Each structure stands twice: as structure tokens, then as C-alpha cells.
Amino acid sequence: MNDSAPGKPGFETLSIHAGAQPDPATGARATPIYATTSYVFDDVDHAASLFNLQTTGFIYSRIMNPTVAVLEERLAALEGGRGATATASGHSAQLVALFPLMSQGDEFVASSKLYGGSITQFGQTFKKFGWKATFVDPDDMNAVKRAVNERTKAVFTECLANPGGVVVDIEAMAKIAHAANCPLIVDNTLATPYLLRPLEWGADIVVHSTTKFLSGTGTTIGGVVIDSGRFDWMKAGKYPDLAGPCAAYHGLRFYETFGDMGYTMHCHAVGLRDLGPTMSPFGAWITLLGVETLALRMDRHCANAQTVAEFLQGHKAVAWVNYAGLPANRYNALARKYLPKGAGAVFTFGVKGGYQAGVKVVQGVNMLSHLANIGDSRSLIIHPASTTHRQLTEEQQVAAGAGPDVVRLSIGLESAKDIVADLDQALNRAVGN
Amino acid sequence: MNHDSYPDDYIRAILNKVRVIAMVGASPNWNRPSYFAMKYLQGKGFRVIPVNPTAAGQEILGEKVYASLKDIPEKVDMVDVFRASKEAGPIADDAIAIGAKVLWMQLGVRDDAAARRAEEAGLEVVMNRCPKIEYARLNAELGWHGINSGVISAKRRRI
Numbered sequence: 001m002n003d004s005a006p007g008k009p010g011f012e013t014l015s016i017h018a019g020a021q022p023d024p025a026t027g028a029r030a031t032p033i034y035a036t037t038s039y040v041f042d043d044v045d046h047a048a049s050l051f052n053l054q055t056t057g058f059i060y061s062r063i064m065n066p067t068v069a070v071l072e073e074r075l076a077a078l079e080g081g082r083g084a085t086a087t088a089s090g091h092s093a094q095l096v097a098l099f100p101l102m103s104q105g106d107e108f109v110a111s112s113k114l115y116g117g118s119i120t121q122f123g124q125t126f127k128k129f130g131w132k133a134t135f136v137d138p139d140d141m142n143a144v145k146r147a148v149n150e151r152t153k154a155v156f157t158e159c160l161a162n163p164g165g166v167v168v169d170i171e172a173m174a175k176i177a178h179a180a181n182c183p184l185i186v187d188n189t190l191a192t193p194y195l196l197r198p199l200e201w202g203a204d205i206v207v208h209s210t211t212k213f214l215s216g217t218g219t220t221i222g223g224v225v226i227d228s229g230r231f232d233w234m235k236a237g238k239y240p241d242l243a244g245p246c247a248a249y250h251g252l253r254f255y256e257t258f259g260d261m262g263y264t265m266h267c268h269a270v271g272l273r274d275l276g277p278t279m280s281p282f283g284a285w286i287t288l289l290g291v292e293t294l295a296l297r298m299d300r301h302c303a304n305a306q307t308v309a310e311f312l313q314g315h316k317a318v319a320w321v322n323y324a325g326l327p328a329n330r331y332n333a334l335a336r337k338y339l340p341k342g343a344g345a346v347f348t349f350g351v352k353g354g355y356q357a358g359v360k361v362v363q364g365v366n367m368l369s370h371l372a373n374i375g376d377s378r379s380l381i382i383h384p385a386s387t388t389h390r391q392l393t394e395e396q397q398v399a400a401g402a403g404p405d406v407v408r409l410s411i412g413l414e415s416a417k418d419i420v421a422d423l424d425q426a427l428n429r430a431v432g433n
Numbered sequence: 434m435n436h437d438s439y440p441d442d443y444i445r446a447i448l449n450k451v452r453v454i455a456m457v458g459a460s461p462n463w464n465r466p467s468y469f470a471m472k473y474l475q476g477k478g479f480r481v482i483p484v485n486p487t488a489a490g491q492e493i494l495g496e497k498v499y500a501s502l503k504d505i506p507e508k509v510d511m512v513d514v515f516r517a518s519k520e521a522g523p524i525a526d527d528a529i530a531i532g533a534k535v536l537w538m539q540l541g542v543r544d545d546a547a548a549r550r551a552e553e554a555g556l557e558v559v560m561n562r563c564p565k566i567e568y569a570r571l572n573a574e575l576g577w578h579g580i581n582s583g584v585i586s587a588k589r590r591r592i
Contacts, residue, residue, distance in 0.1 A: 021584070053469075086579070261578070
């Protein structure tokens with residue numbers, strides 16, 4: 001999307017309007033919450049058409065719901081995608097995104113610097129499905145090249161990673177994935193489509209935890225899978241669930257029948273139907289409220305984060321700050337390329353004094369909240385090594401930017417001076433001043 | 434007409450004025466895309482007449498199948514080409530001959546020379562689109578399935 005192109009709606013317009021025409025039944029201007037499990041059929045033939053996917057319409061809210069659909073179309077529009085599938089959480093978005101691509105014995109390549117919960121999901125739980133995740137350092141594109149092979153069904157990365165402040169060169173990674181005839185999937189949770197649209201850099205599929213900046217107020221768990229519609233599942237020759245006949249739909253071929261909508265149709269008609277991680281209409285509605293103000297909020301999140309990062313950099317109790325928005329940061333050049341509006345609001349810093357000092361800082365703050373989330377209107381703080389990343393080995397913790405001295409911040413929308421003051425007093429107490 | 438990108442109003446006007454569609458390549462096999470499209474369009478009030486030489490004389494969805502466009506004994510508003518691009522030329526010539534007002538080629542089907550002949554004969558032409566998808570998109574149904582319709586509007590749906 002080119003925000004300034006004449007005749008094309010801008011990002012803020014899409015944030016408010018995409019997917020949400022007035023309600024066809026009542027004319028209601030705000031999106032109604034359709035709290036219903038199911039929908040009546042006109043007759044048996046209509047029901048048959050719906051079950052055969054021959055007509056548009058609603059059957060059962062595990063598969064689709066009018067309120068959830070508004071959020072799906074909204075997020076597809078914001079990412080510049082063809083279609084979207086909302087899910088119960090960011091984790092289930094990752095499951096639903098990979099499910100059409102993977103079979104037992106298949107492999108996918110994933111960044112070793114992903115959010116720790118993703119590393120556990122991919123490396124431990126998905127192994128039980130016979131899906132093999134190969135982790136690779138996203139700073140080393142030669143390593144990524146060596147990791148892909150003909151059994152590789154996807155390459156998966158964050159562009160702006162949680163918690164390390166790492167920025168990944170997704171344009172280069174997309175080329176490697178495409179050379180191996182597989183799609184690049186980007187978790188865009190930390191950047192949001194306001195700061196970065198991975199599909200414009202060659203990614204094929206985007207996933208989000210909508211729990212974070214998209215809903216924005218720390219109220220609602222959710223996720224979404226957005227497809228560009230550009231990947232040729234037939235030509236790649238290794239995606240039988242999308243290009244071949246589907247036994248569960250009497251031999252229907254999703255890619256032939258629905259074309260560039262085939263992946264999104266499959267995510268609903270097979271993924272949500274049979275795995276079941278559906279977003280609730282109420283969750284979708286709250287998330288829609290957040291998305292309407294995404295642009296305004298992200299500007300402030302980034303400005304506050306920049307202020308806090310610059311303050312920490314000058315603090316005597318701080319060993320280092322890893323925020324890609326700082327000019328000396330090793331990822332600053334990539335941040336300027338991919339994230340020109342701001343390097344996000346989640347980053348880490350190291351406290352002098354290691355593990356014990358890190359624990360003292362998170363226990364010494366008053367206004368910042370010590371909890372395991374990011375992307376809230378409130379500023380949040382956590383010590384990953386003792387919480388979100390404790391399931392990992394120490395080697396994995398360090399690789400993920402979550403070593404023993406690391407404190408992670410998610411900077412909120414409060415007055416910047418108050419965030420700075422709270423961190424200042426907690427740091428001074430932690431190092432004994 | 435620029436056939437790389439159609440204004441919504443152009444497509445909307447065609448779908449609003451057309452009532453009888455001859456679908457060349459309509460399949461009697463219920464899980465083929467053409468069968469899906471025919472059934473959907475019937476449900477929206479269009480009369481769809483199937484054309485398929487290998488199924489001539491049979492019925493698809495209650496409509497008699499004809500071997501060619503020229504065999505259809507009644508007036509046809511629009512010819513929908515559900516055949517490969519290389520077969521679109523003669524179908525376009527038949528569409529002109531029977532006095533159709535619109536020549537529509539399905540998703541993946543495009544023949545610029547055939548389109549030019551049809552336009553010179555006064556037909557409106559759409560290529561590389563599906564009328565089922567376009568109807569659903571403009572009628573705000575496509576979004577029900579999470580698809581980005583590209584429509585921004587503060588009006589209730591219009592088709």
C-alpha cells in the first residue's frame with residue numbers, strides 16, 4: 001500500500017472502515033456483536049451449497065462469524081493481503097498458518113531469535129505432529145540458505161523480534177524461501193502493519209498475536225493469519241492440501257476452486273473447522289476498537305520508547321540498551337530500512353549486576369506492571385530469564401536475547417516523564433544508591 | 434477499457450443489468466468450479482444456460498445443456514467463458530454473432546485480440562475475473578470469509 005497514492009484509501013482510513021460497511025440487516029453504523037453459534041438455512045439445498053462451499057454464507061461460528069469477519073477483512077486490508085483468518089490466540093494463529101502446508105515428516109525453518117513461546121511451540125509441541133523445526137540465526141543469511149531443502153515447507157521469522165530488539169532482513173529471507181519453493185511467514189506482532197507491512201517486502205503470509213498492539217489495551221487474547229494471495233501453491237508442487245483434492249470436501253481442490261483466496265478458505269473451512277481455535281465475536285469486537293486508533297497509538301508508543309531508551313542509555317546502572325531506534329544499535333540500519341516510522345516499543349536492556357539486579361529492578365518499579373505481556377497501553381516490565389523464557393536452555397535464552405541480566409520493557413502510552421522516573425528510582429535502588 | 438484493472442462501477446453495472454448468462458464450459462460434475470459458479474449465480478437470480486458439447490442434451494442444475502452458443506434458442510445477455518484462453522477467440526466470435534451484450538472471461542482466461550473484436554462489435558468485456566467472486570465482493574459477502582474486498586463504503590450494500 002502506498003499511503004499517499006491518489007484514490008487509494010490511506011492507512012488510517014482503512015483502520016476505521018475496511019470490512020465494516022453498515023450492518024446489512026439494521027443499518028447499524030458501529031459493528032454489531034453477533035453473539036450466535038449458528039445460522040438458519042433457507043432450505044436443504046441452501047444448506048448443501050454452504051457445506052459444499054458453493055455459496056457464501058454462515059453455518060457455524062467455529063468456522064466464521066459476521067463480527068469476526070469484519071476484523072479479518074480489516075486486518076487483511078491493513079497488511080495489504082488477500083484474506084485473513086482470525087484465531088483464538090497468536091499461538092493458534094501459528095498453528096493455523098502452518099497447518100495447510102505441513103504433513104508428517106515435513107520441515108520448516110525458523111528464526112532462533114523468535115519469541116520464546118514460539119520456540120517452545122515449534123521445537124517441542126509441533127514435534128509431536130511430526131513437524132520438524134530447524135532453528136537458524138536470522139543474522140546469517142548463509143545459514144538460512146543452508147537450512148532450507150526440498151522438504152522445507154515454510155520459512156518463519158519475526159522482522160522486529162521479541163524481546164531482543166533484533167531486526168531481520170526479511171527481503172533477503174523471502175528470496176531464499178522462494179528459491180526453495182516455499183513461502184516466507186512473518187510474525188508481525190511487534191511492528192504492526194502501521195510500522196511495517198511484510199507482504200510489501202516479499203513475505204507471503206503474516207501472523208499476529210492481536211493480543212498486543214492491535215487490540216492495544218491488554219484486554220483480549222487473539223491472533224490472525226493474513227495471506228498475500230500471491231504464492232503459487234500449484235507450481236511449487238509440494239502442497240497437496242492446497243493444490244490437490246481434499247477428501248474432507250469430496251475432492252474439491254482449494255487452490256483451483258478459490259484461486260488467490262484458496263489458502264484463506266482452507267484456513268477457515270479446514271483449519272478452524274477441525275482444529276477449532278476460533279476467535280469469539282466479543283474478542284473480535286474489542287480488537288476492532290483497538291485497531292481504529294492503531295496509527296495514533298503506535299506513533300506515541302514509538303516516541304515514548306525512544307525517550308526511555310535514550311534515558312536508559314545514559315544511566316549508570318545500565319550495562320547496555322538494545323533498541324533498534326538508537327543510532328549506535330547494530331540493527332539501526334535495518335530499522336531505518338524496514339521501520340522508518342519507529343522501531344516499536346518493546347526492547348531490552350541489561351542491568352549491571354546480572355540476574356539478581358534484574359530481579360530487583362522488576363520488583364522495584366511502582367507504575368510499570370510486572371507481567372508477561374507486551375503491547376499494552378500500560379508500560380510493562382519483565383525479567384525473561386525467570387519467566388517467559390525459563391523453559392529454554394541458557395544457550396537458547398542467550399540466542400533469543402533473553403540472557404540472565406536482560407530486562408524487557410514494553411513502553412506504554414503514559415506520560416514519558418513518569419515512565420522514566422519510575423525506572424530511574426527502581427534502577428538506583430537495584431544497584432544500591 | 435483497461436483490462437488490467439476494472440473500476441467497481443463498471444463491474445457493478447454489468448452485474449446489475451445482465452439477467453441471462455450462457456456459461457461456456459459449464460461442468461455437470463458438482464465439485465468443479467464452474468458448477469459452483471453456476472449454482473451461486475442461480476441463487477442470486479440469474480438465469481444460467483450451460484454450454485458444453487460433451488454434455489449436450491443433459492441437464493445441469495435444472496437447465497438444458499447446449500452444444501454451442503448458436504444452438505441456444507433464446508436471448509443471451511452475457512457469455513461467460515469457462516474455457517482456456519486459447520479457446521476464447523471462437524467463443525467471442527459466437528458471442529458477437531448471437532448478439533450478447535457482455536463477454537466475460539473467467540479468472541485466468543484472457544485473450545486481448547478477442548476482447549478487441551468484441552468491443553468493436555459493441556460488447557462490454559471483462560477478463561480474468563469470476564462473476565461469482567465479483568458479485569460476492571461487491572455485495573459485501575466475500576468479507577464474510579475473511580477476504581479483503583477492497584470496498585470502503587458508509588452505505589448499505591448496493592448490488
